[in-house]
Amino acid sequence: MVSDCSGGGGNGLMENLASSRFVVACVFAGMVVGASVLALHLGGYANAVGMPGFGKKKKRRPVRVYMDGCFDMMHYGHCNALRQARALGDELVVGVVSDDEIIANKGPPVTPLRERMIMVKAVKWVDEVISDAPYAITEGFMRKLFDEYNIDYIIHGDDPCLLPDGTDAYALAKKVGRYKQIKRTEGVSSTDIVGRMLLCVRERSSGDSHNHSSLQRQFSHGHSQKVDVGGSDSGTRVSNFLPTSRRIVQFSNGKGPGPDARIVYIDGAFDLFHAGHVEILRVARALGDFLLVGIHTDQTVSATRGAHRPIMSLHERSLSVLACRYVDEVIIGAPWEVSKDMITTFNISLVVHGTIAENKDFLKEESNPYAVPITMGIYQQLESPLDITTSTIIKRIVSNHEAYQKRNEKKEASERKYYEEKKFVSDD
Numbered sequence: 001m002v003s004d005c006s007g008g009g010g011n012g013l014m015e016n017l018a019s020s021r022f023v024v025a026c027v028f029a030g031m032v033v034g035a036s037v038l039a040l041h042l043g044g045y046a047n048a049v050g051m052p053g054f055g056k057k058k059k060r061r062p063v064r065v066y067m068d069g070c071f072d073m074m075h076y077g078h079c080n081a082l083r084q085a086r087a088l089g090d091e092l093v094v095g096v097v098s099d100d101e102i103i104a105n106k107g108p109p110v111t112p113l114r115e116r117m118i119m120v121k122a123v124k125w126v127d128e129v130i131s132d133a134p135y136a137i138t139e140g141f142m143r144k145l146f147d148e149y150n151i152d153y154i155i156h157g158d159d160p161c162l163l164p165d166g167t168d169a170y171a172l173a174k175k176v177g178r179y180k181q182i183k184r185t186e187g188v189s190s191t192d193i194v195g196r197m198l199l200c201v202r203e204r205s206s207g208d209s210h211n212h213s214s215l216q217r218q219f220s221h222g223h224s225q226k227v228d229v230g231g232s233d234s235g236t237r238v239s240n241f242l243p244t245s246r247r248i249v250q251f252s253n254g255k256g257p258g259p260d261a262r263i264v265y266i267d268g269a270f271d272l273f274h275a276g277h278v279e280i281l282r283v284a285r286a287l288g289d290f291l292l293v294g295i296h297t298d299q300t301v302s303a304t305r306g307a308h309r310p311i312m313s314l315h316e317r318s319l320s321v322l323a324c325r326y327v328d329e330v331i332i333g334a335p336w337e338v339s340k341d342m343i344t345t346f347n348i349s350l351v352v353h354g355t356i357a358e359n360k361d362f363l364k365e366e367s368n369p370y371a372v373p374i375t376m377g378i379y380q381q382l383e384s385p386l387d388i389t390t391s392t393i394i395k396r397i398v399s400n401h402e403a404y405q406k407r408n409e410k411k412e413a414s415e416r417k418y419y420e421e422k423k424f425v426s427d428d
């Protein structure tokens with residue numbers, strides 16, 4: 001039966017379509033057969049005999065769902081999409097588009113594939129990652145997903161995805177009933193974040209000639225206002241992020257530390273959450289049983305790193321950190337200094353800090369925020385695995401300033417259109 005399916009490709013488009021539909025139908029049938037054979041094994045002798053591979057008491061094959069993306073400058077909106085996708089199945093396979101494909105389709109990515117892979121793998125709802133997904137999903141790749149990766153459903157957001165010829169990229173998956181849609185996450189997009197960075201760069205470079213203090217204030221107060229720098233429309237940035245308690249619950253693990261758990265504490269701004277953050281959190285988590293992450297308030301970040309920071313508000317930063325699989329709990333608005341009271345309240349066994357940090361104040365003798373844990377002998381400095389900071393990310397954007405601004409202007413127009421035309425869609 002399988003050999004019947006592997007017939008050669010047709011010549012014309014119609015033939016191609018027809019044959020691909022046939023292949024999918026066969027794959028479908030093959031899966032149904034596979035599932036029933038497995039059920040037979042489990043129901044019958046397999047468990048008793050101890051057949052290799054069927055040892056665990058799994059009643060059915062897990063439903064595998066697939067979602068892809070560039071995940072360039074990953075933010076909590078991506079994480080939320082992955083969370084929603086995972087909820088539609090048992091195992092989530094994520095396709096990450098290669099650097100070459102991104103370059104060919106929309107210009108160089110800000111984040112190289114290596115870092116994008118670290119970011120995606122660290123999201124707690126992701127089970128597997130494919131590192132060479134095509135930019136625009138093709139029928140051939142869809143067949144590969146169904147065939148080789150045993151994908152049951154392909155998931156995509158509710159924005160239309162068209163191929164260069166104007167046809168629906170997911171037509172095939174829809175036709176065979178293996179397409180599911182999720183609701184777009186409101187309030188954030190990479191376009192919006194790039195806009196915030198460009199604005200903050202421009203504001204610094206135009207510096208003394210203009211008084212931008214009101215702009216700076218908005219940067220450090222949750223970005224809820226429309227920011228208009230006047231003149232060119234390209235600086236206009238609207239953030240529609242409205243933090244809700246439900247979203248925080250959806251991102252939380254909802255579990256406290258177990259009895260006798262060794263609790264590790266790490267704090268920081270975690271602005272523009274990046275691969276460097278992920279890696280230090282991974283190392284910190286390995287030192288104990290429960291990782292508590294303190295996220296500094298917007299005011300603290302502005303005071304220590306400059307008025308144009310943070311780029312992401314406290315709630316946005318909290319969601320990004322919560323989505324990371326190495327994190328057990330966050331403090332939304334942690335104090336700058338780690339106090340004795342805090343250590344007692346949370347039963348913290350170890351306080352850690354990475355060697356790569358933008359603010360080296362913690363090295364100073366006086367006003368060291370870690371003075372208490374140091375005195376208690378529970379402070380440890382960790383070698384940061386990656387040499388990346390939030391400034392690194394901003395610099396990458398700035399070095400491609402012109403190109404990003406052009407690309408951004410185009411995307412901003414379509415973003416505006418989306419918000420003007422958007423209607424209520426019920427959430428999951």
Ligand SMILES: *[C@@H]1O[C@H](CO)[C@@H](O)[C@H](O)[C@H]1NC(C)=O
Pocket residue numbers: 211212213
């Ligand atoms: C900017 O404007 C604010 C009030 O709008 C004022 O307090 C501040 O001194 C001004 N700064 C400069 C550098 O002119």
Ligand SMILES: *[C@@H]1O[C@H](CO)[C@@H](O)[C@H](O)[C@H]1NC(C)=O
Pocket residue numbers: 259260261262263347348349
């Ligand atoms: C506090 O943490 C220590 C581990 O460092 C653990 O042995 C102890 O049981 C914890 N205390 C409570 C009350 O959980």
